[in-house]
Amino acid sequence: MGDEKPCSPSEADPLIRPRRSYRRYQSSCVYVAIALFFITFTIVNFSISLSKDPLDPDVRERIRKDWNIELRRHEEEVLKHIEIKKRWLLEDKEHEREVEEKRKHEEEERLRLNMFWTDLTSHRCTSYATREYTARLVNVPSYYNRRVEACMATPVTIHGVEYTPKWCEDHGPNNVVGHWEVDQHQPDCAPYWTWYKDFGCISPGSGQRRIEHYLEHLPSGADWKEFCATTPASFLGMHFVGSEFCFQWNGGTYGHWVFDDASCN
Template sequence: MGLNYQSTDQRFGSDYESEDTCVPSETESLKDPRGTRRMSTGFWIFVAALILGLPLFFETSTHLVNQCPLSYEARERMRDQEKRERQKMDMFWDQVEAHHCTTYGTRGYTAYLANLPIDYPNRIEACKETKLEIRGGSYFPKHCEDQGPGIVMGRWELNHNEPDCAPFWSWFRNKGCTSEGSGKRRFEHFLEHLPYGGDWREFCATTPVSFHGMHFPGAEICFQHNGGTYGQWEVEDSTC
């Protein structure tokens, strides 16, 4: 039998050719610029999404942590407000008392707020927002006095043209010209039926009068003489 021998150079050459033929193709893919760009683009998209998402994540987490206490406090405030509103709706004025006349046709009244809880926080506010039903009308108080827990008094000055609060001017006197060339004449009236305990200055200034075709809401000048109350008016008069 004959043997077929190859030279060393031929054997090594064949081995090299085999190795060149069997090199894995992934080596070439790693060197492919398109594959590199795809990997780089995906990586940076992931980084950008992570950076943009972190603030939103922390904000959402903070909101969720704080949401429960705030909602609880809000519900508590709402329940407390509803409770106060129900309590205020049950309040009314009691122990209504009439007092002296304060001005012409006007009398003072006082009353105490009933059904007022001792621990009610806004007593003056409740007083100001509760009307008094009297003489066919509804009126808010003019003043409110907090006299301690559960005690609030309201004050009213109501004008019902009550006869006891309506004095009148009786006789009048022409006092002549105020001075020569003044163009004004002075008239004087006496105030009758001054209410007991009333302020004579207030009633003098608020009791209306009409004379010589003119109407006045009250006296321009008020004074007292010998226990009586007098009012004076100065009107234009060309003869003066």
């Protein structure tokens, strides 16, 4: 029809038509197809870019909806965590209430049974100004199965002050022993430092000085290392809870301190 030329040969085409003319038609079809492909690709990409344009009203509305969904999810998670925390707090309070009720019940039972201490005995000094004491808890029924708890809850009066045991030993209904370490009113357990000696700088440019003290009035049979490390000392405007280094020489106990001194630089 008209002068249009088909993109492929037909039966009406002469068999002797030159091959160059057929190839020209075929190349034209390829070029058209490539052009259509690029046009289609450009249109699709342009549409996608429009769908992602933050200035586009539809895109902004979609983003706003996504944000609202995420916000609701976050609020739900926050509410869930708040509820879990409330439940934990209630459980903790219930546990504390049960523990307190049990303690009161045991205290009432202990008082009803009239348990008390006897044979209070002082022992060796354990550390600076501290002495060990023991006593035996009596009037404990043979059926009573919370003897250690009763021991730990029963105070004893030592030098006018009430103390509860530091630990207890259960050797049977009539042999529950409490142990105390009392750090008040124990002058026999309080040695002191004497014979102050300044050894000078450790070495030239060290920036440190060494001081030595002798430990006087060490309790008989006491652990000299423990008392050396816990007997406080004060000198040159400084205070220490005990010696930094301890040693014994010729039957005596000595403490050494090493501290910064600018005059040794």
